Amino acid sequence: MLQDFEGGLKFDLDLFQREACACLEAGNSVLVAAPTGAGKTIVAEFAIYLAMRQSRAKVFYTAPMKALSNQKFQEFVAEYGADQVGLLTGDTNVNPGARIVVMTTEVLRNMLYADSDLLTNLAFVVMDEVHYLADRFRGAVWEEVIIHLPQPVRMVSLSATVSNAEEFGDWLQAVRGETDVIVSEERPVPLEQHVLVKNNMLDLFDSTGLVGTHRVNPELVRLAHAGGRSAGGRGRGSGRQSGAVGGYRGHDTQRPQFDAGRMDRGDIVRMLDGKHLLPAIFFIFSRVGCDQAVRQVLRSGVRLTQEHEREEIRQIVDDRCRTLLDEDLGVLGYFEWLDGLERGVAAHHAGLLPAFKEVVEELFQKKLVKAVFATETLALGINMPARTVVLDKLEKFNGEARVPITPGEYTQLTGRAGRRGIDTLGHSVIQWAQGLDPQAVASLASRRTYPLNSSFKPTYNMAVNLIDQFGVVRTRGVLESSFAQFQADRAVVDLARSVRQQEESLAGFKTSMTCHLGNFEDYSAIRRRLTEVEREGTKADNSLRGQRDKRQREVASLRKQMRAHGCHHCPDREAHSRWAERWFKLKGQKDALNQQISQRTGAIARVFDRVTDVLLGYGYLESDANGAIALSESGRILRRIYAERDLLVAESLRRGLWNELDAASLAAMACALVFEPRREEGLIDARYLPKGAFRPALDETQDLWSRIDDLERDHKLPGSNPLAVGLSLAMWKWARGASLSDVLYEAEMAAGDFVRWTKQTIDLLDQLSIAGDAHVGPTARSAMDAIRRGIVAYSSVA
Numbered sequence: 097m098l099q100d101f102e103g104g105l106k107f108d109l110d111l112f113q114r115e116a117c118a119c120l121e122a123g124n125s126v127l128v129a130a131p132t133g134a135g136k137t138i139v140a141e142f143a144i145y146l147a148m149r150q151s152r153a154k155v156f157y158t159a160p161m162k163a164l165s166n167q168k169f170q171e172f173v174a175e176y177g178a179d180q181v182g183l184l185t186g187d188t189n190v191n192p193g194a195r196i197v198v199m200t201t202e203v204l205r206n207m208l209y210a211d212s213d214l215l216t217n218l219a220f221v222v223m224d225e226v227h228y229l230a231d232r233f234r235g236a237v238w239e240e241v242i243i244h245l246p247q248p249v250r251m252v253s254l255s256a257t258v259s260n261a262e263e264f265g266d267w268l269q270a271v272r273g274e275t276d277v278i279v280s281e282e283r284p285v286p287l288e289q290h291v292l293v294k295n296n297m298l299d300l301f302d303s304t305g306l307v308g309t310h311r312v313n314p315e316l317v318r319l320a321h322a323g324g325r326s327a328g329g330r331g332r333g334s335g336r337q338s339g340a341v342g343g344y345r346g347h348d349t350q351r352p353q354f355d356a357g358r359m360d361r362g363d364i365v366r367m368l369d370g371k372h373l374l375p376a377i378f379f380i381f382s383r384v385g386c387d388q389a390v391r392q393v394l395r396s397g398v399r400l401t402q403e404h405e406r407e408e409i410r411q412i413v414d415d416r417c418r419t420l421l422d423e424d425l426g427v428l429g430y431f432e433w434l435d436g437l438e439r440g441v442a443a444h445h446a447g448l449l450p451a452f453k454e455v456v457e458e459l460f461q462k463k464l465v466k467a468v469f470a471t472e473t474l475a476l477g478i479n480m481p482a483r484t485v486v487l488d489k490l491e492k493f494n495g496e497a498r499v500p501i502t503p504g505e506y507t508q509l510t511g512r513a514g515r516r517g518i519d520t521l522g523h524s525v526i527q528w529a530q531g532l533d534p535q536a537v538a539s540l541a542s543r544r545t546y547p548l549n550s551s552f553k554p555t556y557n558m559a560v561n562l563i564d565q566f567g568v569v570r571t572r573g574v575l576e577s578s579f580a581q582f583q584a585d586r587a588v589v590d591l592a593r594s595v596r597q598q599e600e601s602l603a604g605f606k607t608s609m610t611c612h613l614g615n616f617e618d619y620s621a622i623r624r625r626l627t628e629v630e631r632e633g634t635k636a637d638n639s640l641r642g643q644r645d646k647r648q649r650e651v652a653s654l655r656k657q658m659r660a661h662g663c664h665h666c667p668d669r670e671a672h673s674r675w676a677e678r679w680f681k682l683k684g685q686k687d688a689l690n691q692q693i694s695q696r697t698g699a700i701a702r703v704f705d706r707v708t709d710v711l712l713g714y715g716y717l718e719s720d721a722n723g724a725i726a727l728s729e730s731g732r733i734l735r736r737i738y739a740e741r742d743l744l745v746a747e748s749l750r751r752g753l754w755n756e757l758d759a760a761s762l763a764a765m766a767c768a769l770v771f772e773p774r775r776e777e778g779l780i781d782a783r784y785l786p787k788g789a790f791r792p793a794l795d796e797t798q799d800l801w802s803r804i805d806d807l808e809r810d811h812k813l814p815g816s817n818p819l820a821v822g823l824s825l826a827m828w829k830w831a832r833g834a835s836l837s838d839v840l841y842e843a844e845m846a847a848g849d850f851v852r853w854t855k856q857t858i859d860l861l862d863q864l865s866i867a868g869d870a871h872v873g874p875t876a877r878s879a880m881d882a883i884r885r886g887i888v889a890y891s892s893v894a
Contacts, residue, residue: 097121101145107517110135112280117142119276125251127226127268129261130280132511133481136254140222143252144196148176153219157198158241160228162186163453167479168224169198186859201228205237206738208244209561218249226253227548229579235551239578240558243271256508257281258548267582270589285514285522289541291316292486293528295359295367300526300538316534358527361389362396365441365467368484369400373523374466376484379509381472381492383846386443389469391432393441400440400466409437409464416455419890427837428452428847428887437465444470447846449887472509484523485513490537503539504546550580554704557742560716560731568708568725570599572701576693581700591693598686602679609675614662620676622661626654706811713807714747736867739860741769741816744801749864753796755871759878760831761790763857766864766879767827768794768819770856785821786828794821823853830854831882847887854888 098117102109109117112130116139119126128136140157147153157172159165162185169183169190182194184203191197192214204221207214221241229238245251251272255261257279265277289300293316302311359367361378368374380386401409413434425431428449436442442456442465459465460480468480472492487509491500501509514522526537554575562571575581576592609616633647658664666672708725711717716731727735734746748754754765764786785791798819805815826843836847843850861883864876 097146097149098142101142105138109138110280110284112278113138116276116278119278120146120250120252123250123274125253125268125272125275127253127255127261127265127275127277128280129255129257129278131257131283132508133514133516134280134282134284135516137224140224140252140254143220143222143250144172144176147219148180148195150219152217153195154217155196155220155222156204156218157196157222157224158201158204159198159224160201160231160234162188162200163450164224165198165200166454167457172196172198186855186862201237201241202234202738205240205244208241209565209735215246218246220250220252221245222252222254224254225256227255227258227546230549230551232551236553236555236558239550239552239580242268242579243574243577245272247273251275255548256504256511256546258504258546260547263583264548264579267579267589270582270593271577283511283514283522284516285519287510287513287522287524289510289524289526291526291528291532291534291537292359292364293319295363297367297371297525300534300541312534312538319528320532320534358529360392360396362393362398364486365393365398365400366396368486368525369466373484374400375460375463375482376467376486377480377482377512378467378469378486378488379472380469380488383443383445383447383471385488386445386469386471387447390436390441390443393467393469394436394439398439398441398467401438401464405440405464406438408462409459410434412458412462412464413437413455416458417451420451421836421886424836424887427840440464440466442468444468446471446473446848446852448848450848450851451887451890453848472505481512481515483513483515483519484525485510486525486527488527489529490526490532490540501540502546506540507546510541550578550583552578552580552700554700554707555742556707556711556716556734556746557738559704559707559711560727560734563708563717563725564727564731564735570596572704573690573693575700575704578700584699588693591689595686595689595693598682598689602682602686605675605679605682609672609679611663611666611668611672613666616663616672616676617679619658619661619663620673620680622654622658623673624680626651626658629654703813706813710743710807710811710813714743716743716746733867737863739769739863741801744797744804744816745769745860745864746867747800747804748797749868749872751796751800752869752871753793753800754875755869756789757793757872757875758789759875759882760828761786761788761793762864762872762875763831763861763879763883764790764821764824764828765793765797766860766876767853767857768797768821768824770860771820771823771853772817773820773822784825786825790824790828794819823850826850827854827857827883831879833882836886851888854883858884858888 098114098121101117102114112128113135116126116128120139120143126139128139130136144155144157147155157168159168165183165185166188169181172181176196178191180195182191182197184190184192184197184199186200186203197214201223223238223241226238229235242251251268253268255264258264261277261279265275268275290297291300291313292298298315299313300316302313364378365374365376368376378389380389417430420428420430433442433452437455437459442459444453444456448456456465456468457480460468460482468482487506490506491498493499510522510524513524524541526532559571562574565571566574573592573595576588577596582589606617609620611619629647629650633644633651663669663672708717711731711734712719712725714730715728716734717725718728719725730746730750733749734742737745739745754762757765785794801816801819808815823843823845826839826845829842830839834842840847840850845853858880861876861880865873865880867873868876
């Protein structure tokens with residue numbers, strides 16, 4: 097099939113692509129780690145090709161972001177037709193029963209816990225950007241999916257180049273079975289790296305034949321020592337500066353002067369245009385900085401488009417934005433945005449309206465927009481390669497302080513440079529800044545240390561779902577199979593896998609020894625004990641009369657119990673006994689393995705035990721007279737709550753704290769639960785909160801949060817942040833029909849941010865509509881309808 101598949105392509109497969117596809121054809125799962133733009137998704141396309149040649153086989157394509165999910169959905173619809181492709185992103189539900197379904201990873205996790213019918217006939221799961229499991233907020237979801245997917249399902253895991261791909265592959269092998277690891281570090285388009293000093297673009301590495309050794313350009317070293325200024329000197333005989341790109345030719349006897357000043361961004365765009373290095377992506381680690389950069393370029397008079405291109409741009413914008421209300425255009429900055437697009441310049445960041453981001457992506461792919469100023473989120477998966485990537489700075493704000501970007505981040509960002517099949521070279525440009533250390537930059541650019549580290553930790557929702565499916569003992573074994581535990585102690589995963597396999601065999605043995613006349617396990621235990629006592633008698637000192645008499649009494653008692661047991665008279669007794677002996681022997685081996693596991697680190701399981709203790713304290717779990725733990729009725733509510741504050745939401749529902757809220761107030765409450773403010777955004781005067789029932793409900797909810805937080809810290813769990821009500825009044829007004837301009841003014845927030853938080857609010861309200869009682873459920877549905885309007889309703893990407 098691989099030969100037929102490749103024959104239908106317009107290009108030849110690279111070696112790593114062919115190897116990965118061959119592994120799939122052989123029936124294995126595969127992990128492909130390769131640079132951005134190397135063509136990893138062709139392996140996913142081959143998996144789809146294999147599935148579509150079976151009568152009913154299905155493929156799930158998971159992605160970390162709704163934007164990437166939306167993009168893949170459109171690509172697959174174009175390839176296979178709308179009837180064969182579905183999309184599930186939490187707030188979007190299109191053709192879920194299709195053969196190919198694109199979804200966010202959270203959707204698949206929820207389907208696995210719910211044992212959804214959509215899992216029937218699932219043959220392949222593609223996990224795009226699987227290195228996202230290192231994300232400290234959402235990474236655990238990837239591990240949950242990998243662990244819980246049915247064993248027959250083959251996985252196609254696509255990752256950026258990571259330095260421990262083999263370790264990750266070993267874990268996949270341990271939990272998923274046969275998994276081949278294919279690693280390629282070769283960029284499809286070679287990268288030339290430069291430093292922009294004033295108006296001169298110098299090569300980062302020496303271009304005198306020592307580039308293979310990553311020797312830093314001596315000119316940059318001299319500049320650093322001179323504080324960004326060169327004392328001048330003669331150029332080389334060619335008249336070209338050492339390492340310069342497309343600049344300074346002629347017969348000047350004096351080198352140009354450098355200083356630490358930076359070019360105006362409009363001049364940089366013109367320079368790149370003149371050197372034929374557009375389209376370019378300028379990475380600026382600030383939304384405000386991106387918007388300011390666009391305005392700066394427009395003020396400089398830059399125009400990168402021709403009249404026919406501007407006409408095509410206007411047609412695309414009119415078509416994609418026709419649903420925007422006229423009264424919203426001004427507050428959305430539509431006209432300034434359109435002016436930039438028509439001149440070939442745009443910003444791309446999370447503050448933009450999702451519909452605007454989609455247009456920018458489409459125009460950039462069609463080479464109509466030539467310069468995009470973007471935050472780093474653009475580097476994560478979306479198909480927007482450029483000829484050149486410009487890095488404004490080599491540090492960013494991480495929420496607490498300004499920190500240098502990592503080698504992995506540098507690789508991810510510069511991975512956008514070089515369009516396969518279009519460019520022979522990609523270019524990265526670092527803007528010179530005072531204090532820049534060329535040696536440090538060279539080290540950053542040449543290292544490939546991007547380790548993949550697990551962020552897995554048990555949650556309340558995870559605990560009740562796993563306990564409901566497997567019970568406490570087996571759940572602890574499942575958690576021992578996590579990548580986090582694997583990295584802490586690789587041996588535990590192999591042991592836990594053996595235990596799971598033995599549990600399956602034990603279940604089969606138990607079925608085979610089942611007797612219609614009684615419990616054969618009890619009968620066999622009597623026989624085994626009788627054999628042990630009799631053996632002890634042959635080895636013991638028979639001169640000790642007291643011990644001999646005691647053994648004889650026990651033997652007589654055991655024989656009497658054996659003869660009285662119903663199974664003793666079964667005609668198939670000896671056949672059942674042989675299966676029972678196998679069962680007891682294997683159980684002993686399993687118990688020994690469990691003992692080994694318990695003696696190892698068990699860090700994840702210990703956290704699970706603490707989570708379980710909290711759930712027992714609140715009554716979401718309950719234990720019977722024998723100590724067995726199971727879900728209570730309240731626990732079944734918690735099973736349906738996947739929000740970050742799962743326990744707080746479930747407990748608020750159980751206590752009826754939100755029963756008196758109307759739709760707008762419930763939307764405001766849900767918003768307070770999901771909203772994560774920047775710095776002090778969440779602190780707000782009580783006068784600026786919704787009135788009526790909202791305030792007492794908020795007080796009760798915050799008091800409940802405080803008690804839960806105290807209990808968590810008592811159990812050595814990390815706790816959570818207080819509710820953030822900074823957006824609640826704006827959400828309340830939006831639910832009551834306020835205009836977009838009033839709401840954005842109230843929220844002091846960009847339109848894209850408001851859409852994103854509103855969609856997260858809708859996600860939680862959707863869960864409340866299912867898990868809530870007769871009071872909250874219908875109100876949650878009304879709240880969803882109230883806030884899913886205007887720019888929220890027609891923004892297909894969050």
